[in-house]
Amino acid sequence: MKTSWADSVENSVVGPDKNVLPRPSRSTYVPPHLRNRPPSSEPPVTSNSSLPANDRVNAGGPAVGSRWGSSAKPDIGRQGYGQGYGYSGRTGGGRNNRNGGWDHGMERQVNPFADDEATEDAFNEQENSGINFDAYEDIPVETNGENVPPPVNTFAEIDLGEELNQNIRRCKYVKPTPVQRYAIPISIAGRDLMACAQTGSGKTAAFCFPIISGIQKELQYIQRPRVARTAFPLALILSPTRELSCQIHDEAKKFSYQTGVKVVVAYGGAQISQQLRELERGVDILVATPGRLVDLLERARVSLQMIRYLALDEADRMLDMGFEPQIRKIVEQMDMPPPGIRQTMLFSATFPREIQRLAADFLSNYVFLAVGRVGSSTDLIVQRVEYVLESDKRSHLMDLLHAQRENGLYDKQGLTLVFVETKKGADALEHWLCINGFPATSIHGDRTQQERELALRSFKSGNTPILVATDVAARGLDIPRVAHVVNFDLPNDIDDYVHRIGRTGRAGKMGLATAFFNDNNLSLAKPLAELMQESNQEVPAWLTRYAAKASFGGGGGRNRKAGGARFGGRDFRREGSFTKGTEYYGGAAGAGAGYGVPASYATAYGSGVTSAWD
């Protein structure tokens, strides 16, 4: 690697002006041997792992050819979705519009790849190698459901359409990731899907490709009702945070470039007027956060009656206590077509069983898919836990940051993401880091949307290579080059921990995750120790002792969420207690009639091999 991207941006980051990484003043620095130590022997703070900084996600290499002529598989289980609107020609529309350009708007689309191409030269071949596909070998995969469509090995095996294939090439995706290999054929076949797969493994594309492809193929036949100032999207993608919705929107725009499929994003904290204007210009795929969407629905500026595809990203979060009522309102109490008419896809890295049960309401004869994390479990993330008293956390963090700089992680522009539990705590820690000379910023729900987006940009660019965050940044955000995730405050839920550390070690790259554990985190001891064990991490002896204590002390154990979801999970329909009998398969009675074969459960691995999934 002669000229890495990191090198190429280094000047701008450690540049001549204010952004020189200042040496923190030593006045507040307490050397380790002068600090309070817990009675139990915690490992010394060694930042020995010289982990590579994350590279770009995109992969370079030969382009994939597209194969035309094969038509999509029959749309099993769907009753067509004309919904009373006849098929009719669409003016100037659709897939044969080789000139690209939106067929329902006069504006020209900005080339979303322009930036990439402009910076292309900054990447040499190695740096540009993108997704580390070796890390994807031997990943345990579990599928469950009736007549699960088989996986593919290349994008060319699926008829996604010429324009989408070209965009896939532009994104330099050489071959599908495991979740894409399985999820795309399932979606193309028209099946509902509940998928567990870590975000860094290509989940967004896994639900975007079938949606874009499906819409593009039918766009010219779809007649939407004409209601002034009401938009009728064909697909809805919901996510739990504004930044994640933005990210999905950006991705979806790349994938749909010159397909004639229009993507619009709507989220709170931003001017609604511009979003309304965008919607009026026409929308095929709406990406949104729940609150703003409810607002738009109540104003009747959006109708869901033409929704053909519904995707919930971070679906378990979307269905947890805070979000469930809003999601039910959107999905069940407005004008969205019911399961079986629309196609529904739920994605998350974690899927607790009770959430799966709730989610089943939204699905019809669905396929359950669990794909191991890149490198199966988290071999690519080195997890460390250190016992740190509350009063020692700040100086301990400073130790880590110092060590990191000495190991060159800063010089390579490795980013450090520090999670805290509260918004107040985020402000306080950001301030403390700044006055101690560390270039930090913060993101949390009490900051304005403008501040949030600025903070994220500044972090991503390496301008402020330390970001203090609440759980607003825990899920889904794809920030290349995050070399280190610090759980300054551990979350109470092991699933949140899984999502947080998943901000590093993405796209097959290595990452480091450090957690500060103390007596406030007792309830996490057992699940954390188990998780680390399962992902082949070294579990400190003191943590094992805490874990053992937690199991009889009460208070432990419950955190497992009923046998829960680790890196993936298990279809709750297989868990034996079918309190609702065969109801979950009931949708198949009519819909699956075309399938003259009995249900078969395709399982890629025997139960002995999938222990990580239990």
Next chain:
DNA sequence: AAAAAAG
């Protein structure tokens, strides 16, 4: 108890 998501 906290965080997120509408204004």
